[in-house]
Amino acid sequence: MKKSLVVIFVLLLCVFSFAAKELVLWHSYSTTSGEYKVLTEKVIPDFEKTHPGVKIVETQVSSDEMRKRLVVSTASQDFPDLMRMDIIWVPQFGNIDVLMKLDKEFPAEFNKMKDEFLEGPLSTCKWDGNYYGLPLDTNTRVLLWNKKLFNEAGLSHPPRTMDEFFEDIKLLTKDNDGDGEIDQWGFADSGLGPWNSIPWIYSAGGEILNSDNNTAEGHVNSKQSVAILNEYKELYDEGCISDIVTGSGGIGALEGYAENIYAMVISGPWGHSIIKGQYPDAEINYALMPAGENGSRSVVGGEDIVMFQSTKYKQEAFEFMKYITSYDVQLEFAKVGQMPVLKSIADDPFIRNHDYFGIYMQQLKTAVARSPHPAWNEIEDSIATAWEDTVIGDYDAKDSLDSAAEDIEDILSEY
Amino acid sequence: MKRKISRTTIFVLLLMGAVIMAFPFYYMVITSFKTSTFIFSTPPQLIPNPATFDNYKEVWNMASFSKYFLNSTIIVIPAVLLNVFLSSLTAYGFARFKFPGKELWYTVLLATLSVPGILLIIPQFNMISHFKFFMDNKFTIILTSGIGGIAFNAFFLRGYYESMPVEYEESAEIDGCNAFQTYFYIALPQSLPAIASLIIMSFLGVWDDYFWPSLILRSKDNWTLPIGIMALRDQHSVQWNLIFAGTMISLIPVLIIYFVFQKYFIKTVSEGGLKM
Numbered sequence: 006m007k008k009s010l011v012v013i014f015v016l017l018l019c020v021f022s023f024a025a026k027e028l029v030l031w032h033s034y035s036t037t038s039g040e041y042k043v044l045t046e047k048v049i050p051d052f053e054k055t056h057p058g059v060k061i062v063e064t065q066v067s068s069d070e071m072r073k074r075l076v077v078s079t080a081s082q083d084f085p086d087l088m089r090m091d092i093i094w095v096p097q098f099g100n101i102d103v104l105m106k107l108d109k110e111f112p113a114e115f116n117k118m119k120d121e122f123l124e125g126p127l128s129t130c131k132w133d134g135n136y137y138g139l140p141l142d143t144n145t146r147v148l149l150w151n152k153k154l155f156n157e158a159g160l161s162h163p164p165r166t167m168d169e170f171f172e173d174i175k176l177l178t179k180d181n182d183g184d185g186e187i188d189q190w191g192f193a194d195s196g197l198g199p200w201n202s203i204p205w206i207y208s209a210g211g212e213i214l215n216s217d218n219n220t221a222e223g224h225v226n227s228k229q230s231v232a233i234l235n236e237y238k239e240l241y242d243e244g245c246i247s248d249i250v251t252g253s254g255g256i257g258a259l260e261g262y263a264e265n266i267y268a269m270v271i272s273g274p275w276g277h278s279i280i281k282g283q284y285p286d287a288e289i290n291y292a293l294m295p296a297g298e299n300g301s302r303s304v305v306g307g308e309d310i311v312m313f314q315s316t317k318y319k320q321e322a323f324e325f326m327k328y329i330t331s332y333d334v335q336l337e338f339a340k341v342g343q344m345p346v347l348k349s350i351a352d353d354p355f356i357r358n359h360d361y362f363g364i365y366m367q368q369l370k371t372a373v374a375r376s377p378h379p380a381w382n383e384i385e386d387s388i389a390t391a392w393e394d395t396v397i398g399d400y401d402a403k404d405s406l407d408s409a410a411e412d413i414e415d416i417l418s419e420y
Numbered sequence: 421m422k423r424k425i426s427r428t429t430i431f432v433l434l435l436m437g438a439v440i441m442a443f444p445f446y447y448m449v450i451t452s453f454k455t456s457t458f459i460f461s462t463p464p465q466l467i468p469n470p471a472t473f474d475n476y477k478e479v480w481n482m483a484s485f486s487k488y489f490l491n492s493t494i495i496v497i498p499a500v501l502l503n504v505f506l507s508s509l510t511a512y513g514f515a516r517f518k519f520p521g522k523e524l525w526y527t528v529l530l531a532t533l534s535v536p537g538i539l540l541i542i543p544q545f546n547m548i549s550h551f552k553f554f555m556d557n558k559f560t561i562i563l564t565s566g567i568g569g570i571a572f573n574a575f576f577l578r579g580y581y582e583s584m585p586v587e588y589e590e591s592a593e594i595d596g597c598n599a600f601q602t603y604f605y606i607a608l609p610q611s612l613p614a615i616a617s618l619i620i621m622s623f624l625g626v627w628d629d630y631f632w633p634s635l636i637l638r639s640k641d642n643w644t645l646p647i648g649i650m651a652l653r654d655q656h657s658v659q660w661n662l663i664f665a666g667t668m669i670s671l672i673p674v675l676i677i678y679f680v681f682q683k684y685f686i687k688t689v690s691e692g693g694l695k696m
Contacts, residue, residue: 029638035654036483036640037662064638067650070631077635081546260460275656282456282659 025060026318028325029085033068039341041065047337052328059321079103086316087325089141089308092374093381096132098311100379100420104137105312111323118327126346129374130309138311139330140346142338145303145372146204146271147364148292149259154189154268163269163290167209167297171236177268178245192240193247193258193267197396198389199375201250202237203304204271207373209233210298213388214376214413219420221413225388226406229298234395234402241396251397263287273306274344274365291364305374307346380416387412452476452664459660475665479652483662484640485669488648491637492670495561495644496626502566503622504615507573512603514574515581516589526578532571538631545635556638565626573618580614581607616681623677627670645670 034041049061064085066074071091075098078084084103098104107115107130115136119127126140150163158177164170174191181188194201199213206213211230214221224230240246247267249255259276261267263284270276271294280287293301310329312322328334335345336353344365345356356362375381391409394400451459452475453468479485514526544564554560584607592606608615630646637643643651649666652659 033655035659036648036651037478037659038654062639065640065651066634067653068655069653070634070650073631074635077542077545080542081549083545083549256460256462264460264462266462273656275654279657282657283460284457 025058026321027060027062028087028316028318028322029062029064030087030089030325031064031066031071031074031085032089033066033071034089035067036065040338040343043337043341048329048334052325056321056324059318059324061325082315084313084315086313086318086322088311088313090138090311092126092129092140092305092307092309093377093385095130095137095309095311096377097379097381099132099135099137103313103315105314105316105319105322106135106137107139107312107323107326108136110319114323114327121347121349122330123346123348123369125305125369125372125374126307126309129305129307129377130311132377132379138309139326141308141310141330142343143305143307143346143369144273144275144344145305145365145368146200146273146294147303147368148294149262149270149272149276150290150292151262151265151268152288152290154265158268163292164295165292167295170295171240174240174245174269175243178243187244188266190247190261190267191245192269193255193261194250194271195258196252196389197250197392199385200304200306201271202388202392203373203375204294204302205233205237206230207299207302207304208294208297209236213384214378214417218376218378219417221384221417222410224410225391225413226403226410231403231406233297234392234406237392238396238402251393260284271303274342274361277361278342289361291361293364293368300371301368303368303372305369305372307344378417379420383416384413387416448664448667451660452668454661456659456661475661476669479662479665479669483648483652483666484643485645485648485666487641488643488645489669491558491642492627492644493673495558495565495633496623499562499565499626500619500622502562503569503573503626504618506567507570507618507622508577508608508611508615509603510570510574511577512581512607515578516586516607529571530575533575537568541632541635544632548636555636556642558637558642560636561626561629561633561644564632565629569622569625573622576618577611577614580611584610620678620681624674627674 032044034044045063049063052061053059068091072094075094079101090098095104099106108119118139119136122140123143126143127136130136130138130140148163154177155161155163155173158173158179160173160176164173177189177191178187179189180186203213206229209229209232211227211233212224213230215224237246241250247255247258247261249258249261255261256264256266258267258270259272259279260283262270263280277289280289294303295301310326312319312326316322330346332347332350335347335350336355339345339350339356339359339362344362350356351366356366376384378384387409391405394405395402450466450468453471453473454465455470455472455474458465458468510529514522548554548560588610589602589606592602597605628646629644630650633644634647634650637647645666649663649670652662652666
């Protein structure tokens with residue numbers, strides 16, 4: 006009897022000690038996307054092959070729901086081991102001390118690999134002097150201009166300066182069927198939040214916070230920040246910017262661009278597959294964001310890969326982070342439309358000969374990261390409210406930005 | 421003559437209302453048969469041309485909706501049965517038995533209705549996440565959905581039980597039924613019309629539930645239909661043709677349940693609740 010118990014115990018011990026180390030990875034790739042295919046059919050199996058005993062369990066969480074999921078997770082301290090996290094959340098979760106400080110935990114390795122990443126994306130991992138992740142993918146928004154409509158209006162090239170931009174928007178707004186109502190707009194965008202407005206604000210010489218991310222007064226309501234909001238408002242009031250920016254009905258920005266209804270839109274690299282998926286014959290023309298007082302500036306988007314402090318398998322998790330940001334894997338993801346974050350990959354023939362990565366890479370050089378701050382979500386709301394109040398609600402641009410500055414100062418004072 | 425005209429006007433108005441109400445649904449149906457090229461075409465296509473089943477095929481096979489459908493079914497049947505059974509038991513108890521503090525307990529039960537469900541999610545999740553067995557397990561959803569909403573359901577059924585003549589149950593007792601038998605063989609069958617509506621409500625609640633199951637059911641093998649539908653949304657784009665095809669698939673059982681039980685509901689009422 007005693008002997009059989011010992012045998013069972015030893016057997017159990019064996020099972021447990023040989024059981025795979027399971028690492029849970031959260032991400033938001035839709036289950037029908039090319040990226041999901043690469044992740045589940047190539048990246049994870051290849052990693053598991055070269056790291057016997059480690060199992061990566063991927064869990065998809067819809068991007069709209071990810072925030073709520075993280076709130077519940079934080080409340081009950083139930084985190085995955087790894088996550089592909091939106092760059093703007095990294096400082097927030099770093100600040101509440103749930104993410105692993107990579108430069109503290111793996112100093113030698115981290116410092117060695119740090120310089121391989123593009124600076125913009127790498128900066129999104131940093132908060133309060135520490136690095137909380139590795140960049141995984143990046144993107145920005147560039148101008149898409151409709152050549153056919155430009156030619157019809159007698160224009161031969163996309164706007165290069167902000168002044169040309171405003172002028173072209175007006176010239177390209179028309180009433181084609183003569184019923185007294187505008188049916189072709191010079192510009193359209195999906196909203197009025199900072200993701201949409203930063204290219205306008207920063208190109209025109211405006212700002213949101215100072216470079217240390219601790220002051221809003223005099224930046225979010227600087228002379229240039231106010232002037233560009235006034236300009237936007239004027240264009241909107243003249244009917245030159247489609248109503249869809251306010252969230253009211255109308256054909257989507259990219260769809261309208263392909264249908265020759267909107268002459269110019271601003272879009273990230275995903276615009277290509279969205280347009281081509283619905284309009285295989287549509288011609289897409291790219292240009293840099295028109296340059297203003299501060300040059301051609303756009304907004305940085307993307308995701309970082311982060312490790313949670315609660316993980317039981319630090320070393321294995323770090324191995325996976327290194328693997329998913331390695332040259333080959335980055336290239337594999339690039340082939341399905343995700344922009345890489347390694348400096349060295351820009352010279353790869355695939356990237357160099359790519360239809361549209363070139364222009365995005367060029368725009369990225371001067372693109373602005375949304376201020377890496379734990380309270381970015383609140384700051385974002387304040388700016389969006391100010392723009393909406395002025396554009397839709399007819400509030401004076403200076404007044405709404407002054408009040409945004411006040412709100413943001415309040416928010417910043419808590420950190 | 422005048423009467424005829426006013427009837428026609430009412431008919432036309434109602435018809436217009438019905439068309440307006442049904443149009444978004446119609447649009448969803450046709451979009452699920454369109455290729456992505458024609459979703460946003462102007463003018464909008466009201467009859468898909470070319471019509472295709474590819475969206476359904478893709479969603480059913482590639483996006484594993486066959487699996488999600490099975491999971492949803494595995495969860496919904498026991499959950500609804502458990503829910504209806506426990507609800508009617510609670511309601512029957514409050515309707516027919518006398519015990520100390522009865523109305524107080526009933527008030528406490530109803531008071532729980534004023535707590536929004538979303539508030540309970542964090543503490544509930546906190547408890548469950550401590551037990552590995554309950555995480556990523558369909559059984560957890562069966563259990564939590566089975567006991568969810570009892571307060572409202574008991575409120576809904578109690579009045580029904582109280583309005584039923586007590587004589588049947590008394591004679592059953594005289595014939596030797598114990599309390600449970602009286603409930604199960606006499607009271608429950610008489611309350612079937614109300615139970616039928618309860619089944620519809622409970623089914624909809626469990627079948628459509630997204631957030632709670634998405635917290636518990638982590639691996640794709642355990643996903644239900646609403647989680648599968650949400651997973652079709654990309655960060656930057658939405659493939660409406662696939663989403664609508666997925667939604668149509670998840671809608672079919674709802675329609676079936678609704679029609680089956682509605683018919684039963686009307687039939688039971690017209691035959692009279694006592695003729696069982």
